[in-house]
Amino acid sequence: MGEFRRRSTNSSEENVTQKNHQHNFINKLLSDIRKFYDFQFNEIKWMNEKPQNRKAYEPTEIEHIANIVTHGFWILPSAYAAFLLLFRSKNQDQVMVALIYGSALTLLFCISTAFHCVFYCKKNLLLKDILHRMDRAMIYIFIAGSYFPWLNLGHTQHPYIVYVLKWLIWILAALGIIYQQIFHEKYKSLETIFYALIAIGPATVVILYGHEFVGMAELKIGGLLYLVGVFFFKADGHLSCAHAIWHLFVVLAASIHYFAILRYLFSDQYSHDHATMTMNT
Ligand SMILES: [Zn+2]
The missing domain is CATH 1.10.287 (Helix Hairpins)
Structure with a gap:
């Protein structure tokens, strides 16, 4: 018991x-x-102070990673997107557009990711500076590259205006790059104004002439998204991961423009429609 x-x-x-x-x-x-x-x-440090005296903003670790991921993720899809345009090309003009626009699209994400990776490692300052200049130059090239398909393949009732813009946009891009290389990081707000002018200028001329490209709605929505994105491009030190948010606006706007190009300028119907339009004008 x-x-x-x-x-x-x-x-x-x-x-x-x-x-x-x-x-x-x-x-x-x-x-x-x-x-x-x-x-x-x-x-985790989500954000650093905005630097004084026009110095460059130093992202925190998490911001560096966000910057790398938000563009790095799109390298392979953009390369695939470029190949798809080339694959769908049925004439020389389309091949040229696929090569130039496709390269600009893919290089934009490649150079941006390479720059943000080197910046994150904080070791090779010279390479970082070179890639930063290339990253900024790519913005001008990408703006001109985004117009290129429409000015070369888009049906138009105003061929003269389109012809002038077709060359003017590359001259403006070249001037922008020369300015940017000379005054790199000196007058940042002026640089942003130049980006906006070269992006909006030709579109304003097209709209003022009352010309309608087939994908006009998508072009306007994409353009608007880029403009909203600029607010975040300038918000480093005011909002955590602002630059990565700018990257996402670029991805979204570029995607809308790309799918409009694919749909209207590289569709199976394109060659037949374009030939008919050319014969009628
Ligand atoms: Zn960036």
Whole structure:
């Protein structure tokens, strides 16, 4: 009887100890999760101060990673998108557009990602500076490259205006790049104004002449997204991951423009429609 009572006392003590262990385990797990959460979300530095005296903004670690991912992810899809245009080309004009626009699209993401990777490593300052200049120059090339398909393949009732714009946009891009190489990072707001002018200028001329490209709605939506994106391009130090958000606006706007090009200028119907339009004009 005594033996039985001792055994039952022992087993109830074991139960209590086991429950204590379980309780301790849950408490420890919860406290570790809380610590992990604190480390993840409170200890991470989400943003640095905006620098004074026109110095470049120094992104935090998380901002560096966001900058790399938001453009790096699109290198392969943009290369595929470029090949798809080449694959669908049925005449020399389309091949030229596929090569120039496709290269500009793919290089935009490649150079941007390379620059942000080198910047993140903080080792090779010369390479970082070269890639930064290339990254900025690519904005001009990409703006001109985005107009290129429409000015070369888009049906038009105003061939003269389109012909002038077709060359003017590359001259403006070249002037922009020369200016940017000479005054790199000196007058940043002026540089942004130049980007906006070269992007909006030709579109304004097209709209003022009342010319409608087939994909006009998509062109306007894409253009508007780029303009909203500029707000984030200038918001470093005011908003965490502002530059990465700018990257996403670029991705979204470029995608809308790309699919409009694919749909209207590289569709299976294009060659037949274009030939008919050319014969009629
Ligand atoms: Zn960037």
